Structures are given as C-alpha cells and as structure tokens.
Amino acid sequence: xxxxxxxxxxxxxxxxxxxxxxxxxxxxxxxxxxxxxxxxxxxxxxxxxxxxxxxxxxxxxxxxxxxxxxxxxxxxxxxxxxxxxxxxxxxxxxxxxxxxxxxxxxxxxxxxxxxxxxxxxxxxxxxxxxxxxxxxxxxxxxxxxxxxxxxxxxxxxxxxxxxxxxxxxxxxxxxxxxxxxxxxxxxxxxxxxxxxxxxxxxxxxxxxxxxxxxxxxxxxxxxxxxxxxxxxxxxxxxxxxxxxxxxxxxxxxxxxxxxxxxxxxxxxxxxxxxxxxxxxxxxxxxxxx
Amino acid sequence: xxxxxxxxxxxxxxxxxxxxxxxxxxxxxxxxxxxxxxxxxxxxxxxxxxxxxxxxxxxxxxxxxxxxxxxxxxxxxxxxxxxxxxxxxxxxxxxxxxxxxxxxxxxxxxxxxxxxxxxxxxxxxxxxxxxxxxxxxxxxxxxxxxxxxxxxxxxxxxxxxxxxxxxxxxxxxxxxxxxxxxxxxxxxxxxxxxxxxxxxxxxxxxxxxxxxxxxxxxxxxxxxxxxxxxxxxxxxxxxxxxxxxxxxxxxxxxxxxxxxxxxxxxxxxxxxxxxxxxxxxxxxxxxxxxxxxxxxx
Numbered sequence: 001x002x003x004x005x006x007x008x009x010x011x012x013x014x015x016x017x018x019x020x021x022x023x024x025x026x027x028x029x030x031x032x033x034x035x036x037x038x039x040x041x042x043x044x045x046x047x048x049x050x051x052x053x054x055x056x057x058x059x060x061x062x063x064x065x066x067x068x069x070x071x072x073x074x075x076x077x078x079x080x081x082x083x084x085x086x087x088x089x090x091x092x093x094x095x096x097x098x099x100x101x102x103x104x105x106x107x108x109x110x111x112x113x114x115x116x117x118x119x120x121x122x123x124x125x126x127x128x129x130x131x132x133x134x135x136x137x138x139x140x141x142x143x144x145x146x147x148x149x150x151x152x153x154x155x156x157x158x159x160x161x162x163x164x165x166x167x168x169x170x171x172x173x174x175x176x177x178x179x180x181x182x183x184x185x186x187x188x189x190x191x192x193x194x195x196x197x198x199x200x201x202x203x204x205x206x207x208x209x210x211x212x213x214x215x216x217x218x219x220x221x222x223x224x225x226x227x228x229x230x231x232x233x234x235x236x237x238x239x240x241x242x243x244x245x246x247x248x249x250x251x252x253x254x255x256x257x258x259x260x261x262x263x264x265x266x267x268x269x270x271x272x273x274x275x276x277x278x279x280x281x282x283x284x285x286x287x288x289x
Numbered sequence: 290x291x292x293x294x295x296x297x298x299x300x301x302x303x304x305x306x307x308x309x310x311x312x313x314x315x316x317x318x319x320x321x322x323x324x325x326x327x328x329x330x331x332x333x334x335x336x337x338x339x340x341x342x343x344x345x346x347x348x349x350x351x352x353x354x355x356x357x358x359x360x361x362x363x364x365x366x367x368x369x370x371x372x373x374x375x376x377x378x379x380x381x382x383x384x385x386x387x388x389x390x391x392x393x394x395x396x397x398x399x400x401x402x403x404x405x406x407x408x409x410x411x412x413x414x415x416x417x418x419x420x421x422x423x424x425x426x427x428x429x430x431x432x433x434x435x436x437x438x439x440x441x442x443x444x445x446x447x448x449x450x451x452x453x454x455x456x457x458x459x460x461x462x463x464x465x466x467x468x469x470x471x472x473x474x475x476x477x478x479x480x481x482x483x484x485x486x487x488x489x490x491x492x493x494x495x496x497x498x499x500x501x502x503x504x505x506x507x508x509x510x511x512x513x514x515x516x517x518x519x520x521x522x523x524x525x526x527x528x529x530x531x532x533x534x535x536x537x538x539x540x541x542x543x544x545x546x547x548x549x550x551x552x553x554x555x556x557x558x559x560x561x562x563x564x565x566x567x568x569x570x571x572x573x574x575x576x577x578x579x580x581x582x583x584x585x586x
Binding site for chain 2: 005006008009012013016017104105107108109110111113114119286288
C-alpha cells in the first residue's frame with residue numbers, strides 16, 4: 001500500500017498549483033466584499049428605501065447590521081459562500097483530475113508503484129483536505145471580519161456556541177466535498193477538464209434549478225417531494241438548518257422541506273456515488289494518452 | 290526479464306494493434322524494439338507496464354504481471370514523451386514521482402546529476418527544452434534504481450546533439466546488470482545502442498536476435514549487364530528466394546565460397562560482370578526485407 005506516498009505527492013501538487021489558490025482567493029474576496037463589506041457600507045452610510053421596495057415593517061438597517069456580527073458568521077458564510085464556493089470547489093475537483101489527462105501524467109503515475117485505486121484514494125483524500133482548508137479559511141475570514149465590524153460599530157461580539165461552529169465547519173466541508181467529488185468524477189468520466197467544468201457549471205447554475213423551476217410551474221408543490229433527492233436542494237436544506245439568511249430578518253422564509261439529517265445523508269450518498277464511479281472508470285479503462 | 294506469450298491487443302473489431310507477440314528480453318542486455326511508425330511498439334510497451342490490458346496472451350515483466358506494484362518498483366519507464374506537471378520545477382516533479390514510488394528524497398539529487406540537469410532543477414518544467422524534458426524523464430525513470438528500463442523512442446524530438454547525448458546515456462545505463470528495452474524506428478540508433486533486436490511489423494514480431502544473427506551469413510553482391518539476362522541466370526542457378534535485386538545490383542543469399550561459380554555461369558552466358566563482392570547484409574537491408582519499409586532510415 002502506498003496511499004501515504006500518493007497523498008504526499010498530491011499535497012505537493014495542490015499546494016504549489018496557482019489555480020487552487022486563485023480559486024480560494026476569489027472565494028474569500030467575494031465573500032468579504034459581498035457578504036460583509038458592501039452590506040456594512042450600505043447599512044452604515046445609506047438610508048433604507050421606502051415604499052413598496054422598502055424594508056418590512058419594524059426592520060431597520062441597524063437590526064440588519066447585527067446579522068454581520070460574530071453571532072451570525074456561520075449562517076452568513078453558509079448562505080453567502082456555499083453556492084459560489086461550490087462552483088469553485090467543482091473547478092478544483094475537475095482540475096485535480098482533468099489536468100492529469102491533459103498533461104498525460106496519468107501514465108507517469110501508473111508507471112510508478114501505486115495501484116490505480118491507491119492513486120485514486122490519495123487524490124480524493126487530498127481533494128477532501130483541500131476542501132477542508134478552503135472551508136476553514138473562509139470561516140476564519142468571516143469570523144475575523146465580523147469581529148472587526150462589530151468592534152468598529154461597538155456592537156455585539158458574542159460568538160455562536162462551539163457546537164454550532166463545529167456543525168457549520170462540517171456542513172460547509174460536506175457541501176464543498178460534494179462539489180469537489182462531482183468535478184473529480186466528471187473529469188474522470190470525460191478524461192479532460194473543459195467538458196467536465198462546462199457540464200458541472202451547467203448543472204450548478206442551470207440544470208437542477210431549471211428542471212425544478214419549470215416543473216413547479218406545471219405540477220406545483222409535489223415537485224418538492226422529488227427535489228428532496230437532488231444534491232443542490234439538499235445543500236440548501238443543510239444551509240437552511242442554521243436559520244434563515246440574516247438579510248431576511250423580518251421576512252417569513254419558507255421552512256426547508258427536509259431536515260439536516262436527510263440532507264447530510266443524501267450529500268454523503270452523492271459523494272460515495274462519485275467515488276465509486278471514478279474508481280470504476282479508472283480501474284477499467286486503458287491509459288492511451 | 291521480459292517475456293510475452295501470444296500477447297495481443299485489438300481495438301474494436303477492426304484494429305489489431307499487436308498480434309500474438311512472443312518477446313524475450315534477457316537480463317543485462319540492451320534490447321532494441323525496432324519497427325516502423327504504427328507497427329505496435331508503443332502499444333506493446335504500454336501493455337508491459339500495465340497501462341493497457343491485453344486482449345489475449347500474457348506477459349511477465351521483472352518477474353511480475355504487468356502493472357503489479359512489486360514489478361513496477363523494479364522498472365523505470367518513459368512512454369512516448371515524458372509527462373510532468375508544467376507548473377512544478379524539475380525537482381518538485383521528481384519529488385512527486387519519488388513519493389508515488391515510495392523512494393526516499395535522497396535519490397533525487399543523484400538522478401538529476403546522472404542526466405546533468407542539476408543546474409536547472411529549480412526552474413519550472415514548462416520552461417524546459419525538449420532535450421531537458423527528455424532528460425528529466427530519464428531521471429524520473431532512474432530514481433527507483435531500476436533493474437529494467439523501458440524507453441519508448443527516447444530520442445524523438447531531440448536535436449542531433451541531443452540524440453547523440455541520449456544514445457550515449459542509454460549505452461551507459463545499459464552497462465552492468467541493468468536491462469534496457471528501447472523502442473525506435475531508427476535503424477542506425479538501434480544498431481549503435483543495442484545488443485539484441487526484435488523487429489515488429491503490423492503488430493507481429495517478424496524477427497528477433499543479435500545484430501549479427503539478423504544480418505546472417507555473408508552474401509555476394511553482383512553487378513552485371515544485361516540485368517534481365519543476369520537475373521534469369523542467377524534465379525535459375527540459386528532460386529528466386531536467394532536473389533534480391535536492388536539499386537542495379539543483385540544481392541545473393543549464397544555462401545561467399547560460390548563466388549567463382551557464379552562468375553563463371555554469368556560470363557559463360559555472355560553477361561558482363563563489373564563487380565562481384567562478398568559481405569554481410571546491412572541491418573537496413575534486413576529491416577527492409579522484413580518490413581517492406583524504409584521508415585526512419
């Protein structure tokens with residue numbers, strides 16, 4: 001067994017690959033800008049709109065601002081960082097595997113010592129750990145920013161309970177792992193990056209939303225019963241289990257159709273399915289390039 | 290060190306890339322796997338390394354089935370162009386290979402030194418010339434200190450000096466107990482480097498032996514006019530299989546001791562003999578006879 005050796009090699013490759021850091025950097029920057037700074041600037045320096053587009057009765061910017069403080073950083077990060085983060089996790093997953101085919105390095109790996117499935121195991125563990133690093137960086141940045149903003153405002157600097165933080169970390173990690181493994185599986189299937197990123201993005205941004213958007217128009221509510229078996233819906237259930245987005249204070253958001261246990265189970269099953277499919281393709285196919 | 294029995298690879302119903310190949314590479318030799326482009330050399334080497342599964346037949350490489358980790362631990366290989374990570378330095382690329390192979394990092398310096406790449410070890414692979422990439426490939430193949438080196442067309446894409454350097458390196462690597470299996474479509478290259486040769490054509494091994502064995506016994510070369518009459522006499526005398534006409538001369542597969550007899554027959558029949566030389570066939574002649582191809586000469 002040489003999974004440890006593969007893991008070492010994969011870490012070196014991921015650590016030194018600029019594309020990985022660009023993806024993580026973009027995610028951190030966007031969450032910082034759109035999740036915190038822009039909202040804070042708007043809530044601090046502008047007046048709320050009035051009329052039909054105004055805030056719900058009894059809601060003020062001062063109250064919305066509290067959503068940016070440490071108590072809500074998990075909620076904020078999950079709501080703001082998981083969809084875009086999912087897309088970037090998908091890209092990292094695709095690049096981790098698709099580039100091997102593009103550069104012809106699959107043959108380099110397979111002519112060393114590891115068995116194909118050992119190589120796969122090492123790669124998937126390294127992708128999962130990269131997702132963990134991404135999750136921790138994202139949450140650390142959100143925590144720090146929320147603390148700084150609360151300090152500037154002289155607001156509440158209470159942190160969420162440790163168990164909520166831990167659940168938040170694990171939830172974000174699971175969602176990113178789903179996306180990373182999805183990308184990895186697509187890259188293994190197509191033996192390239194371009195097709196895998198294209199299809200993955202199409203699914204992330206269009207397909208599931210489009211299918212259920214259209215269906216719900218004709219069929220109505222029963223569509224939600226079907227949707228509960230699909231990954232993006234389950235990612236959303238998991239996020240919603242931490243409470244509604246802080247910007248929806250005063251609104252009356254729809255409760256999630258399924259609970260967090262269902263969501264976690266489904267996302268884990270999808271991760272397992274991508275691992276099994278990748279293993280089957282990798283094990284059976286000839287390496288011809 | 291390498292033995293195949295009836296090794297075959299078929300793609301779909303039409304393409305038979307390798308057909309019933311029986312190959313024998315002995316320990317300590319530099320074996321040239323010679324054949325024109327598309328003959329099935331790379332497919333065979335990929336099967337030996339477990340990258341491609343054969344459709345039929347079997348192979349033993351370094352005492353193990355192809356692709357077996359215990360066997361791969363004793364094999365260093367370059368298949369087609371060396372493939373590495375462009376954003377990593379030569380050193381880091383070797384480090385990844387060493388991690389995969391379970392080889393200590395202490396081997397990296399030696400391997401780079403052996404291919405004279407130490408000064409550029411810290412620069413990115415994407416900035417390397419073709420020759421440097423090829424040398425890094427050899428270094429990667431060497432870090433396991435392999436008993437068997439499998440090199441697929443290692444001089445492809447190199448400039449003339451690079452080709453000379455690579456051939457010298459291969460000869461050097463083949464000294465001692467190490468076995469080298471090197472594929473090529475270049476006759477001269479194989480002749481310079483190899484102790485034994487296997488010739489592949491259309492997926493079949495058409496000949497295997499030392500260069501001396503393949504060139505065979507001494508033959509006679511005759512230039513005579515008129516050519517048609519000379520051909521008729523020689524064919525009647527020696528049989529059609531023993532007479533090869535090429536470049537206006539006849540190459541006769543007969544013992545050189547029959548030179549006087551051949552000369553007498555031709556002259557008696559009124560044919561003018563301008564040249565009668567005994568000598569061995571070149572490897573080029575052998576290759577053309579076996580494959581009907583002048584590829585890569």
